[in-house]
Amino acid sequence: MLRKIKRLLMAVFIVSILSVIGAYAGYRWFRANSTNSNQYIVEWLNDAENHPNYEAVALLRCGDAPFIMPTTGFIGLFWRDSSAPYNVMRRHTALDIFGNGALGTVPVYAAYDGYLTRQDTWLSTVIIRHDDPLQAGRTIWTYYTHMASLDGSQNYISDAFPQGTSNQFVAQGTLLGYQGLYNPPFPIAMHVHFSIVTSHPNGSFKNEAVLANTLDPSPYLGFDVNANTATHPATCRE
Ligand SMILES: [Zn+2]
Structure with missing residues (x-):
């Protein structure tokens, strides 16, 4: 009996040690794969005036990049970013560009020539179809969202659409419209979420919320905005 208890205690001890090691390894992995974007976003939101170098400027074309910057603000969350409200298991599919101005006044522009759609149920979103300037024959889409007030009662999309x-x-x-706050269920600060989305074989856009359906915007904008390599503040690589 005593021997059985001893064996049981030993097993419990080993399992506990392994759990602690596993949890620690998981924590280290999580930290190593996490980005530091949130601290920069807080700095920008609290004190934009003292961080003028954080700001990317709308309509800027970086070098010979095909796209222009779609809005003015701090590119706070990168593509593949794992900072909150995202994480290493659910990475950001877009760029979050945080403007510095009153709600509904920071313009958002089309990044490239294309054909715009705003579906019947889309309150704060437009999508534009493009011939991919970096891969001939491929159809891609640029997606712009959160262009409405927090509760959705006012939308900031241009009357033209x-x-x-x-x-x-x-x-x-x-x-196209103006940066907003409409982002249920996780409203954060005013920004626009800008992504590049790939197509189904028939040319229709794929689900933008899935990372694998989106493209790294870096070569399209000329900025390094891939969380694997990018550092804040992102600047034109020219
Ligand atoms: Zn976003």
Whole structure:
């Protein structure tokens, strides 16, 4: 009996040690894969005036990049970013660009020539179809969202693009709307979420919320905005 108890205690001891080691390894892995974006976002939101170098400027073309910067602000969350509200298991599919201004006043522009759609149910979102300038023959989409007030009662999308707009040509630099706060269920500060989305074989856009359906915006913008390598503040690589 005593021997059985001893064996049981030993087993419990070994399992406990392994659990602690496992938890520690998991923590180290999580930390090693986490980005430090949140601390920069807080600095920017609290004191933008003293961080002018954090700001990327709308309509800027970096070198010979095909896209222009779609809005003015701090690129606070990168593509593949694992900072909150994301994590290493659920990475950010886009760029979050945080403007410095009153709600509904920071313009958002089309990053490239294309054909705009705003579905019937889309309150704060537009999507634009493009011929991929970096891969001939491929259809890609740029996606812009959160362009409404916190509760969705006011939307900040240009009157030119009412709900139900389909395949309307927009030139690069066309005003789409203004940065907003509409982001249920995780409202953060005013920003625009800008992503590049790939297509199904029939050319329709894939689900933007899935990382594998999105592209690294870095070569399109000329900025390093891939969380694997990017550092804050992202600047033109020219
Ligand atoms: Zn986002």
